[in-house]
Amino acid sequence: MSVIEVEEVTKEFGAVRALDAVSFEVGPGEVFGFLGPNGAGKTTTIRTLLGLLTPTAGTAAVLGADVEDEQALVDAKARIGYLPATLGFDPGVTGETVLDYHESIKGGERRDRLCEIFTPPLERPVREYSSGNERMLGIIQAFMHDPDLVILDEPTSGLDPLKQEEFNEFVRQERERGTTVFFSSHVLSEVRRVCDRVGILRDGELVALEDVETLLRRGGKRVRVQMDSDQTTALADLDGVVDVTHLPDGIQFVYTGEYDRLLDELASADIRDIDISEPPLEDIFLHYYGSGATGEGEMHA
Numbered sequence: 001m002s003v004i005e006v007e008e009v010t011k012e013f014g015a016v017r018a019l020d021a022v023s024f025e026v027g028p029g030e031v032f033g034f035l036g037p038n039g040a041g042k043t044t045t046i047r048t049l050l051g052l053l054t055p056t057a058g059t060a061a062v063l064g065a066d067v068e069d070e071q072a073l074v075d076a077k078a079r080i081g082y083l084p085a086t087l088g089f090d091p092g093v094t095g096e097t098v099l100d101y102h103e104s105i106k107g108g109e110r111r112d113r114l115c116e117i118f119t120p121p122l123e124r125p126v127r128e129y130s131s132g133n134e135r136m137l138g139i140i141q142a143f144m145h146d147p148d149l150v151i152l153d154e155p156t157s158g159l160d161p162l163k164q165e166e167f168n169e170f171v172r173q174e175r176e177r178g179t180t181v182f183f184s185s186h187v188l189s190e191v192r193r194v195c196d197r198v199g200i201l202r203d204g205e206l207v208a209l210e211d212v213e214t215l216l217r218r219g220g221k222r223v224r225v226q227m228d229s230d231q232t233t234a235l236a237d238l239d240g241v242v243d244v245t246h247l248p249d250g251i252q253f254v255y256t257g258e259y260d261r262l263l264d265e266l267a268s269a270d271i272r273d274i275d276i277s278e279p280p281l282e283d284i285f286l287h288y289y290g291s292g293a294t295g296e297g298e299m300h301a
């Protein structure tokens with residue numbers, strides 16, 4: 001049985017169609033990344049999964065509970081952890097008090113362990129927290145009752161790079177323990193480190209559903225080479241080179257071809273500097289999914 005099942009869910013806010021017939025499933029123990037630019041519909045999907053919004057059309061279920069079946073959802077939620085995008089903790093109470101409150105409702109057998117990894121100043125009132133500290137408090141409350149499913153809306157926003165990496169490592173360990181994790185992000189490099197599979201949402205439509213390896217392979221690499229400009233033609237002509245920009249001191253392009261071919265070509269050139277990086281999510285949309293992609297015929301379950 002799938003842990004999350006979303007079937008043709010559409011959500012309209014008046015004239016705004018935030019989700020348009022979105023369907024996907026997340027299996028037990030899977031770490032699923034839900035990617036999309038601002039306004040794509042990620043939070044709307046998450047709020048629908050938690051029964052906080054009612055779909056205009058379609059059905060969704062978490063841990064077997066239909067999200068429109070109030071009683072079933074209440075029971076399921078005891079086994080779900082949730083980190084909202086906007087945390088809304090009472091600013092006047094300490095982090096300790098926030099955690100006491102959540103523990104009294106749903107339990108907190110993993111609280112101490114989590115407080116060793118994520119380290120907000122628990123003795124201080126939430127109003128004095130930085131956004132990263134508040135996010136860490138939110139992560140602790142999401143995981144502290146050892147849920148079977150954790151739904152996280154942009155969990156690393158505000159965390160410094162070190163804490164982000166600790167969060168990634170923690171999610172990898174959770175996967176080992178069999179916890180199902182669903183989290184949204186607009187940063188590909190973040191989800192690639194921990195996710196098994198990703199869904200990409202744009203303008204309310206799911207334009208891709210891929211395992212991470214496939215997505216990265218198709219997305220290619222962004223290559224920037226500093227070299228004499230009269231030597232750049234051979235690189236620009238390689239199979240798999242797209243989005244070429246000729247620069248005063250070299251060339252930049254996205255490469256989706258065989259790495260051996262690229263390395264051969266680079267080896268025979270006179271290079272002053274080179275930078276090979278992951279393209280931003282927007283470039284992957286452009287080159288793989290097309291600027292007007294609807295996902296039809298391009299979806300891979």
Ligand SMILES: Nc1ncnc2c1ncn2[C@@H]1O[C@H](COP(=O)(O)OP(=O)(O)OP(=O)(O)O)[C@@H](O)[C@H]1O
Nearest residue numbers: 013016018036037038039040041042043044045186
């Ligand atoms: N309560 C609401 N009333 C009207 N429109 C809404 C409401 N909630 C969301 N929307 C609209 O629905 C669309 C999807 O919003 P949503 O917050 O789900 O996107 P998102 O992918 O989470 O974006 P972000 O990364 O910026 O948080 C947007 O056009 C947004 O303006």
